[in-house]
Amino acid sequence: MLEARGIVKRFGGLVAVNQVDFNVQEGMIASIIGPNGAGKTTFFNVLTGVCRPEAGSLRFGGEELVGRRPDQITALGMCRTFQNIRLFGNMTVLENVLVGMHTRLDVRYVDALLRTSLFHDAERAALKRGGELLAFVGLRDVANEVARNLPYGAMRRLEIARALASSPRLLLLDEPTAGMNPAESQALMGFLRRVREELKLTVVLIEHNMRVVMSISDRITVLDYGEKISEGPPEHVQSDPRVVEAYLGRQARAH
Amino acid sequence: MTNGAAPAASSTRRSAIPPAAWALIALAYLAVSAWSSVRLPNSLFAFLFFLSSLFLLYYAPVATVLRVVLGAVALLLLMPVIGASNAFYLEVATQVGIFVALALGLNIVVGLAGLLDLGYVAFFAVGAYLWAVMGSAQATVAFGIAPLASWWFFPFLVLSVVAAGVAGVMLGLPVLRLRGDYLAIVTLGFGEVIRVLANNLDKPINFTNGPQGISPVGRPPLFFLDAWNRWLAGMGRAPWEESAVYPFVFYFLVIAVVAVVILVTHRVEDSHVGRAWTAIREDEAAAVTMGIPLVRMKLLAFATGASFAGVMGMLFASKQYFINPESFTFMESIGVLAMVILGGMGNIPGAILGASLVTILNLQVLKDLSIWLNGLRQAGTIVTLPIIGSYNLASLPAQLEPAKYERMVFGVILILMMIFRPQGILPSRRRARELHDVAAAGEVATNA
Numbered sequence: 176m177l178e179a180r181g182i183v184k185r186f187g188g189l190v191a192v193n194q195v196d197f198n199v200q201e202g203m204i205a206s207i208i209g210p211n212g213a214g215k216t217t218f219f220n221v222l223t224g225v226c227r228p229e230a231g232s233l234r235f236g237g238e239e240l241v242g243r244r245p246d247q248i249t250a251l252g253m254c255r256t257f258q259n260i261r262l263f264g265n266m267t268v269l270e271n272v273l274v275g276m277h278t279r280l281d282v283r284y285v286d287a288l289l290r291t292s293l294f295h296d297a298e299r300a301a302l303k304r305g306g307e308l309l310a311f312v313g314l315r316d317v318a319n320e321v322a323r324n325l326p327y328g329a330m331r332r333l334e335i336a337r338a339l340a341s342s343p344r345l346l347l348l349d350e351p352t353a354g355m356n357p358a359e360s361q362a363l364m365g366f367l368r369r370v371r372e373e374l375k376l377t378v379v380l381i382e383h384n385m386r387v388v389m390s391i392s393d394r395i396t397v398l399d400y401g402e403k404i405s406e407g408p409p410e411h412v413q414s415d416p417r418v419v420e421a422y423l424g425r426q427a428r429a430h
Numbered sequence: 431m432t433n434g435a436a437p438a439a440s441s442t443r444r445s446a447i448p449p450a451a452w453a454l455i456a457l458a459y460l461a462v463s464a465w466s467s468v469r470l471p472n473s474l475f476a477f478l479f480f481l482s483s484l485f486l487l488y489y490a491p492v493a494t495v496l497r498v499v500l501g502a503v504a505l506l507l508l509m510p511v512i513g514a515s516n517a518f519y520l521e522v523a524t525q526v527g528i529f530v531a532l533a534l535g536l537n538i539v540v541g542l543a544g545l546l547d548l549g550y551v552a553f554f555a556v557g558a559y560l561w562a563v564m565g566s567a568q569a570t571v572a573f574g575i576a577p578l579a580s581w582w583f584f585p586f587l588v589l590s591v592v593a594a595g596v597a598g599v600m601l602g603l604p605v606l607r608l609r610g611d612y613l614a615i616v617t618l619g620f621g622e623v624i625r626v627l628a629n630n631l632d633k634p635i636n637f638t639n640g641p642q643g644i645s646p647v648g649r650p651p652l653f654f655l656d657a658w659n660r661w662l663a664g665m666g667r668a669p670w671e672e673s674a675v676y677p678f679v680f681y682f683l684v685i686a687v688v689a690v691v692i693l694v695t696h697r698v699e700d701s702h703v704g705r706a707w708t709a710i711r712e713d714e715a716a717a718v719t720m721g722i723p724l725v726r727m728k729l730l731a732f733a734t735g736a737s738f739a740g741v742m743g744m745l746f747a748s749k750q751y752f753i754n755p756e757s758f759t760f761m762e763s764i765g766v767l768a769m770v771i772l773g774g775m776g777n778i779p780g781a782i783l784g785a786s787l788v789t790i791l792n793l794q795v796l797k798d799l800s801i802w803l804n805g806l807r808q809a810g811t812i813v814t815l816p817i818i819g820s821y822n823l824a825s826l827p828a829q830l831e832p833a834k835y836e837r838m839v840f841g842v843i844l845i846l847m848m849i850f851r852p853q854g855i856l857p858s859r860r861r862a863r864e865l866h867d868v869a870a871a872g873e874v875a876t877n878a
Contacts, residue, residue, distance in 0.1 A: 223719060249721035257719075263712035266705070267860045273702075274709045278721035280702050284730060287701035288694060294701070301702075306865040319862040341721050 176201050176377060177222070177253075177345060182231035184214075184221055184401075191217040192228070193401040199345065199379055204371060206380045206388045208412075209398035210421060215381045216258055218398065219349055222379075223255050224248040236344070250278040254338040255347035258381070260330045264323035268314055268333055271322050272305045275340030305340065311373075312336040312366070328359050332366070339370075345377045346370065352384045360384055364391050389413065397421065453492045459483045460500060464508040471516035474798050480504075480512065481786065488779060505685055510678055520677050524749065526789045527684035528742050531691045533769040533785035534778065535738030538695065540767065541776035541858070542704060543731035544711025546614040548763055549601070549621020553736035555758035556597045557590035557743025559628060559638060562753050565648025572637045580651040583748065587687075587741055594740020595733040597624075602732035606725055609714070621763050628755040643754025647747045649676060650683070680749045687745065691738050695778055698734065700861070707731055708776070761837070765792075768840050772847060774854025783856055792836055799832040 177199040184192040191214045199205050207215050220226045222233065224245040233240040240248055254275070263271050280301060286294040309315040312332040317325065322333060331351060338346060351367075352360040364387055370376050382388045388395060388409070395412040397405040399421040405412050412418055447455075463480040470476045487500055513520025532554065539547045563569060565586065569577045578586075605616045632640030652675060659669035698704055706727045709717040718724050747753045765788065773784020803826070810824040832839075847854070 225715070225719065244723075245718045246721045246723045249719065254721070255719060257716065261713050261716040263709050263716065265712055265860070266708055267862070269863060269865070270705055270708075270860065274705050274717070274722065275720050277702055277706055282702060284698075284703055287703050288697055290697060298701070302863065302865065309865075315865065318865055319860070321860060337720060 176236055177379075178232075178234045179222070180232045182218070182221055182233065183229045184217055184226060185229050190401050192221060192398075194231075195398070195401075195403050197396060197403075199377055201344075201377055202371070202375070203393040204367065204378045204380060204391055206382055206392040206395045207398060208382060208385075208388055208395060213398040213421075214401040215398055216349060217401075219255060219347055219381060222347065223253065246278065249341050249343075252342065252344040253347065254341045254343040254345075256331075256334040256338050256349055256351065258349040258353065260327075260334055262322040262325075262330055262334060262337070264321070266322060267319050268309065268322055268325065269302075269305050269318040271333055271337050272308055272340045273301055275337040276301050276304065277341075279340075279342050308336045308339055311339075327354060331355070331363070335366075335370075339374070339376075343376065345379065347379045349381045350383060351380070352382065352387055357386075360387055363387070367391060449492055452490045453496055456483075456487050456490045456492060456496075456500060459486055460504055460508070464504070464512065467512045467519070468515050471512075471519075474794055477512070477516075477519055477522075477794075478790070480508070481790070485783065506682075510681065513678065513681065517677060520681055522790065522793050524677070524681045524684050525793060526786050527681070527688045528746055529766065529769060529785040529789045530782050531684075531688050531738050531742045532766045533773065533781040534691050534695050535735040535742075536766050537735075537770050537776065537778075537781040538698075538707070538738075539731050539735035541770055541781070542699065542711065543707040543728065545728065545731060546610065546617070547732075547735070548614045548618035548760070548767070549624070550617075550735070550739060550766055551758045551760075551762040552601070552621040552624035553594040553597055553739035554743040554746070554762070555624050555628060555755075556594045556736075557740030558747035558753050558757070559644075559743075560590050560593050560740075561586050561744040562644040562647045562747045563637060565748070566644050566646060568636075568639055568644045571639070572635065577648060580648055583648065583650040586744060590740040590744040591737040592740075594743070595737040597740070598732035598734075598736030599729050601736075602729045606728055618760065618763075621758075621760060625755050625758050625760075628758065638755075641754060641756075643752055643756075644747075645752035647751055647753060649748050649751075650679060652676075652679065676749075680745065683745055684742075687741055692778060692782075694734075694738075699778070703727070703730065711776075765840070768844055771844065771854060774856040774858060777854070777856055777858035780854050780856035780858065784854070787855075788840070791839070796832045796836060796839065800834075803830065803832065 177197070179195065179197040182192050182195045182197070183190070195218060197218070207218065209215050217226070221228045222240070224240065224243050224247070228241060231241070235248075235251060235253060238251055240251075243251075263274060266274070280297050282294050282297045285291075286297075306315060306318070309318050312335060314329060314333055314336065317329070322330070325333060335346075335348070335351070348367075352363050355363065367378060367380075368391070371378060380388070380392070392409055394407065395405075395409055396403060397412055397415070397418050404417045404421060405415040407415075460483045463476070463483045466473070466476040467480045484501065484504055487497055487504070490497075509523055510520070513523065532550070535553075536547065536550045539545050539550070561583070563572055565578050565580075565582060567577055569575050601617065601620050605613055608616055628638045629641055631637040632642075638644070652672060655670065655672065655675060662669050706717070706722045709720065709722055710724065710727060714724065746757075750757070769784035769788045770781055771784070772788060773782065774780025806823045807826050808824075810822060812820055812822050814820045
């Protein structure tokens with residue numbers, strides 16, 4: 176469903192992403208790994224329209240994404256979370272989710288002004304769906320808390336719920352287990368499986384936690400210095416000498 | 431103040447006093463304060479007492495119906511009666527209304543959408559000049575047409591909203607990419623551009639009559655006055671003078687516009703649009719990634735905020751009878767911003783309170799202090815102070831006049847606010863919402 180061909184992204188003289196091809200088929204969990212600074216997050220930014228690539232094409236469900244704005248890409252059915260949590264801190268948990276629904280609310284400014292029946296119906300439906308999503312991520316009881324007061328793990332889950340609110344077909348998660356202890360990471364893995372099975376979503380994951388990556392991914396793509404150095408099922412990537420080299424350095428192979 | 435939605439405070443903070451007693455207290459407070467304002471027409475305290483009753487009414491835990499009825503009685507009946515005993519109070523109340531609308535408009539741009547706008551008064555000027563030019567002899571000078579008939583006043587109320595909204599979009603377009611300080615500087619420049627245009631568009635074609643300003647600005651027609659005066663004559667009583675009626679007409683017009691502005695603000699704030707604005711304020715990059723169309727939403731914020739200022743600008747021009755560019759200086763923009771910050775950003779009651787406090791302080795308290803000090807000075811009152819000893823107030827320097835310290839007073843207030851209460855007097859609270867779909871959601875949740 177997502178097809179990236181020859182994506183190049185430069186920042187001045189630095190080539191952050193270099194000629195990367197990346198495909199995702201419907202229903203899979205695909206992971207992107209690589210050492211710090213390998214260009215993983217930049218690649219995500221290109222996918223979601225935050226930055227425009229210098230070269231390459233990006234097709235999602237038959238639509239070309241390059242040149243579209245982030246909100247248009249979200250409307251097409253692709254949404255993401257952030258490596259450093261970026262919630263709307265002073266809004267309530269429920270409001271965060273409602274913001275995520277913006278592209279799916281078929282109401283206009285005038286509807287809000289005149290309080291048309293269309294507006295009331297849309298708001299009611301949004302509240303209902305918001306409640307369901309919060310229940311799905313286990314945050315229903317704190318729906319009216321201000322988001323910045325949530326504990327860390329709950330913030331992570333809220334960010335995912337907010338992304339889910341835009342009814343995506345493809346969910347991009349940027350290091351969802353960052354800062355979590357092993358038990359929390361384990362719980363998150365279970366959660367991701369539920370996302371795939373119950374919501375029938377395709378997931379792309381950037382992750383550093385190898386335990387998570389190896390156990391959950393259908394396919395792993397390894398980036399280093401902006402280039403794709405390996406790709407395949409977990410067992411294949413694990414044994415690829417180039418991946419070991421990228422992570423541990425050339426010396427490691429000699430020992 | 432008579433906003434239909436019950437504030438969250440009344441439902442969450444149940445006090446020991448029963449609601450019926452609260453209703454009586456509110457009623458008594460309102461009655462006593464209104465009565466004392468009429469009986470003591472020169473007492474500032476009586477008037478402040480009356481105005482504070484409106485805020486008591488808003489926060490008292492009484493039924494919404496009672497709140498709205500009492501608020502309407504206070505604003506539509508008691509205030510004009512007080513105004514009849516002291517015309518200056520009516521002027522103060524009208525000014526407060528004008529600034530309440532301005533503060534609510536700026537609150538949308540700065541408080542909700544988080545776009546710091548330092549040139550807000552420009553939109554006020556757009557509305558004011560639109561009507562001032564078309565509804566006065568200036569129309570003949572500028573366009574060679576006869577001044578518009580007074581009934582055009584009403585279509586122009588709508589037109590000034592549109593014109594200011596368009597000006598808002600025109601300001602918004604070039605500054606879409608800017609944030610924070612950079613945005614503030616550009617909007618500041620925009621405000622100055624409008625003022626300088628008003629100052630200099632007297633040549634080559636005289637549109638604005640430059641620094642001399644435009645006078646007399648057209649006033650709304652008084653359809654009812656002829657019939658009323660005929661009836662009064664039939665009763666053998668003196669007719670009402672136009673000049674005496676206009677302050678009341680403008681008061682009611684301002685109240686009507688403020689009511690609409692509050693309604694619009696409330697409805698927009700509590701919708702997908704308001705949520706999108708708040709999201710942009712909180713984190714622009716995250717908002718756009720979540721599917722908020724930045725350009726549209728920012729332009730909407732600028733246009734909505736500007737339109738409030740536009741319609742009030744028009745009322746202001748007509749009420750003042752005379753406008754010139756000096757009414758639209760940078761200080762005015764800062765003044766409105768101070769109201770929003772003082773009251774509490776992103777909050778309707780906050781903006782109203784801020785606008786009321788600053789306007790009353792400005793128009794009344796400082797002025798009355800000056801008069802009081804002057805009185806003491808002229809009487810040569812001798813006071814005994816702890817360290818200085820006895821001091822003759824006649825030797826107080828003439829420069830010591832609080833009315834001239836307006837800017838300093840605001841500066842001090844803002845600094846103190848930033849240190850002790852940066853969120854404003856009435857900080858915005860997020861609205862709690864009920865979720866009803868327990869059964870449907872429960873099933874999914876139990877799978878966890």
